[in-house]
Amino acid sequence: MTGPRAYHQVPVAEVISETDEACSLVLAVPAELAGAFSYRPGQFLTVRVPAAGGGSVARCYSLSSSPHTGDAPTITVKRITDGYASNWIADNVRPGTVLDLLPPAGTFSPQSLAGDFLLFAAGSGITPVISIIKSALATGRGRVVLIYANRDERSVIFGPELHRLAATAEERLVVVHRLDSLHGTPTAAAMAALARPYAGGEAFICGPDPYLAVVRQALSQLGVPAKGVHVERFLSLQENPFEATEPTGGTAAALEVCLDGETHTLEWPAGTRMLDVLIDQGLAAPFSCRQGVCGACACQLTAGQVEMAHNEVLEAEDVADGYILACQSLALTAQVSITY
């Protein structure tokens, strides 16, 4: 049995209506949880939402606040047509509602806030991006460029706040709005033309999959190296870390791990995720979301075979190169070797 993850109960202090479809939840994190809820710009929280027929579902929401401006941690949720949790939150969460939350996680965060940034957001993808903008303006000295795509003017989240930030940032912040209603659906050529004057610095992209693909293509046309491009996908979790699950699948194996220049051989029980084996043995294997969405636990398979229960982050070519997610891997062969 995989136990439920430890979560915290945090009251909502305020609900702010941002657009017809999006609202921000300002959290009143109790003083004793301040450490657990310290975060980096671009990270997300995982929220438990009660399910209609009993039980619950879990969803990730990025923090739209900055940890560097003294503002309370805030998440911003946009209603999705026919989506369960986003509509439940918009219809039910009020000031005083107590949310069950997993602490901040995720790797869509700059290593340093000092340099230049080229940021792309579409729709609710602005949420982690505005956290990076506010943080870079508050602590760095570089130029920050945001290219922000929306369906129409009414769907622009944080429009007035971005305007105010640009006005007070003394030309350090450039915001380029792109509206489908005026300019049509974004294409790689159009995005490359918009970004060309600003190419350079680290790039961060957040939005729906077709938008991510178009911006990646645009950046590649501009010669921006893929390793300087960071992407966040907004997907619904398939598993629920708030509830215990029975182990299924996989076989018992011997696991050879090369980590930090040392090799360890471990017993890997059937039905157990690789990352759980590493953590149980006290190895400092990297991880973050444990849901197959962030990629922080990626390592390379050098012998044997595994199956991943869920993979939202590795591309087909990564998998072909032997990359796997430790948090999602079950053994398929009696001997498995990996390296970090």
Ligand SMILES: Cc1cc2nc3c(=O)[nH]c(=O)nc-3n(C[C@H](O)[C@H](O)[C@H](O)COP(=O)(O)OP(=O)(O)OC[C@H]3O[C@@H](n4cnc5c(N)ncnc54)[C@H](O)[C@@H]3O)c2cc1C
């Ligand atoms: C790291 C991360 C950060 C995120 N940050 C944010 C954020 O800051 N703000 C934000 O608004 N969202 C964010 N998301 C997305 C969020 O977690 C949810 O995915 C989103 O709110 C939709 O959830 P839902 O329950 O409303 O929709 P779901 O019920 O999960 O449905 C989503 C869509 O899938 C369709 N669908 C559902 N079930 C099926 C099915 N069986 N077959 C076919 N289609 C189906 C629905 O019609 C709907 O269009 C983030 C996601 C991740 C992974």
